[in-house]
Amino acid sequence: MKRYLSPSILSADFAHLGEDIQHAAAAGTQYLHYDVMDGMFVPSISFGMPVLESVRKVTDLVLDVHLMIEDPDRYIDDFVKCGADIITVHYEACKDVKKTLELIKSKEVKAGVTIKPKTPNSVLTDVLDMADMILLMTVEPGFGGQAYIPESTEKIKELRQMLNEKGLDTDIEVDGGIKKDNLQMVLDAGANVIVAGSAIFKGDIEQNVKDFLRIMGE
Numbered sequence: 100m101k102r103y104l105s106p107s108i109l110s111a112d113f114a115h116l117g118e119d120i121q122h123a124a125a126a127g128t129q130y131l132h133y134d135v136m137d138g139m140f141v142p143s144i145s146f147g148m149p150v151l152e153s154v155r156k157v158t159d160l161v162l163d164v165h166l167m168i169e170d171p172d173r174y175i176d177d178f179v180k181c182g183a184d185i186i187t188v189h190y191e192a193c194k195d196v197k198k199t200l201e202l203i204k205s206k207e208v209k210a211g212v213t214i215k216p217k218t219p220n221s222v223l224t225d226v227l228d229m230a231d232m233i234l235l236m237t238v239e240p241g242f243g244g245q246a247y248i249p250e251s252t253e254k255i256k257e258l259r260q261m262l263n264e265k266g267l268d269t270d271i272e273v274d275g276g277i278k279k280d281n282l283q284m285v286l287d288a289g290a291n292v293i294v295a296g297s298a299i300f301k302g303d304i305e306q307n308v309k310d311f312l313r314i315m316g317e
């Protein structure tokens with residue numbers, strides 16, 4: 100299935116955000132990952148609607164918005180208006196995840212659902228056929244630059260198997276600690292949307308994107 104790279108701008112240089120995005124785009128990335136943290140669902144606070152609006156003005160890339168916020172229903176409309184193309188919410192942060200996914204879909208953007216590393220895939224059984232994308236967190240959400248949690252690989256394989264059994268070819272995104280040296284492993288396990296923050300934005304952005312896309316066969 101088609102593979103997509105989604106560089107996380109959480110690790111970009113915010114004083115030169117537009118330039119960093121242009122470097123990633125010039126090297127051929129298809130998506131851009133946008134991490135929203137509220138200081139409640141996760142300990143840190145990142146950025147929200149106004150920055151997304153500015154990013155939307157400088158790029159046509161698919162904006163893949165990862166909401167690490169409590170009760171995300173409150174902000175779906177705002178993020179759609181600011182230019183999100185995909186909105187992913189945490190299962191753990193939703194009062195009623197089915198309703199939240201329906202709300203996102205009603206705005207005609209793609210709906211994703213995500214789980215933290217310690218949350219089992221089984222909680223997603225009833226929403227597998229509703230989500231356009233399932234994001235498996237491969238680190239505890241909240242910070243960039245953490246190490247990949249090794250148990251995630253089995254979780255990716257299990258989720259791909261669960262989807263296959265239902266005849267679904269839903270995108271599986273992985274997020275956290277993905278580097279050039281473990282990329283092939285997560286692809287082999289069944290992931291096809293790859294988030295990488297520090298491995299893309301620290302160092303030569305264009306070269307890093309090209310290296311990732313080469314390994315991904317894109």
Ligand SMILES: O=C(CO)[C@@H](O)[C@H](O)COP(=O)(O)O
Nearest residue numbers: 107240241243244276296297
């Ligand atoms: O959602 C998150 C962190 O909570 C991520 O999207 C990070 O931004 C990934 O950063 P790296 O682990 O690739 O540096």
Ligand SMILES: [Fe+2]
Nearest residue numbers: 132134165274
């Ligand atoms: Fe993320």
